[in-house]
Amino acid sequence: MAEGRKTEDSVYDFLYVDTRRIAQFSSQFNQYGHLTNLTRSVSETSTGGGDINVVAARVNKSASEQTGQVRQFDPKWLNPLTFLDDAERRGLIKRDIKSSEIGQIVLFTGQLLLFDAGMMKGAWDKPIVQKMIRAGIPAAASGVDTSGLSRHDRRIRAKETKESANNELDFTMSMLSILPHMLQVRMLSEDTSVWSTLEDEFVIGRSSDLVLKHGSLLSGEWNMIGIYDALPYDAAYRTEEGREDADIAADVAGTVIGGMAARMGIIARNMIGRPEHTYGMTPLLIFREVSS
Known part of the structure; x- marks a missing residue:
């Protein structure tokens, strides 16, 4: 290189x-x-004239001139x-x-x-953006197994699932509006990915x-x-006790505010931060x- x-x-x-x-x-x-600064100077010296005898004295009439060039x-x-x-x-x-x-x-x-x-x-609070995101909720609701339920119970289950998805989306949209939105890059090689x-x-x-x-x-x-x-990292990772990163970070923080901030950091990473299985x-x- x-x-x-x-x-x-x-x-x-x-x-x-x-x-x-x-x-x-x-x-x-x-x-x-x-x-922080680089200066280069070049100088040249030229000499002319000679000696003149005046009575018993000797006078030097030579002249020296120096020219220079300075570059910054x-x-x-x-x-x-x-x-x-x-x-x-x-x-x-x-x-x-x-x-x-x-x-x-x-x-x-x-x-x-x-x-x-x-x-x-500035797009998350726009109605058209929220409408486009919510359009995917029925598909999530239809993925619930209701084969053993009556038609009435299936409708109730579908409604509950959709309400839960809506609540989760409301939370997500609220979080997205306050999280830092930075310029991100991701570099990919044949089998490795880096995020910054x-x-x-x-x-x-x-x-x-x-x-x-x-x-x-x-x-x-x-x-x-x-x-x-x-x-x-693996977003699905759990300790043997079933604890995830957010739980461990909250305990280490030691205070209520610290615990909330620690959990917020995990949420920010998972929502708009470094994808799992990538290096940082x-x-x-x-x-x-x-x-x-």
Whole structure:
């Protein structure tokens, strides 16, 4: 990767650059800290004239002139490349997430899917959106086994099931209106999936332009370098005592408010967060290689 960057027929097209975290790492690579300004100066000196004898004195009439050129460079886009070289040289970049450990820097390559959840934040309270979602409730109700019931009891059971589904939907819609709606990406390889959120300020360009141009799937092969920070999970997992993540998190929190917040976190993840069986990464760079 580092060698490829130095060839004249290849450059990197960055989609995402977390300058804040890269500066944090670069400060640890360099004894002088993170590079914020780069100045290059070139000077030339020319001398002319000579000595003149005046009576017994000797007067030096030579003249010296120095010209210089100073160039100021913005290292903003140099820093990501320097970070790649430094991290690669130190052997910090791992290429197999399955054999990596939590907290390590991982390079993941695959297809890139972009989801701008913020586009949906104002849609949940729209009647037409709720109507479209509720349209699927009768199908859920019809899935209840009522073969051993009378026609009257079947109608009662179907009504109860639909009311329960409506109540669950009301709760879901209320929760969706207050949960954070962030820009999300998911990267897919042949047998592995990685999920991340992106900070809008570090996206090169505008996410809305990408969505309007590509939809969800961005063309080409993309690379993500980031901090591996979450193992895949199973939403159906229960302990031997039948307890789930939300119960354990609530106990660890130790207070009523903490317990509610812990359960809210689990709900947020399950509703609009990281899908089960996917790895979690905090991206530093997302890019693709452009060659001649």
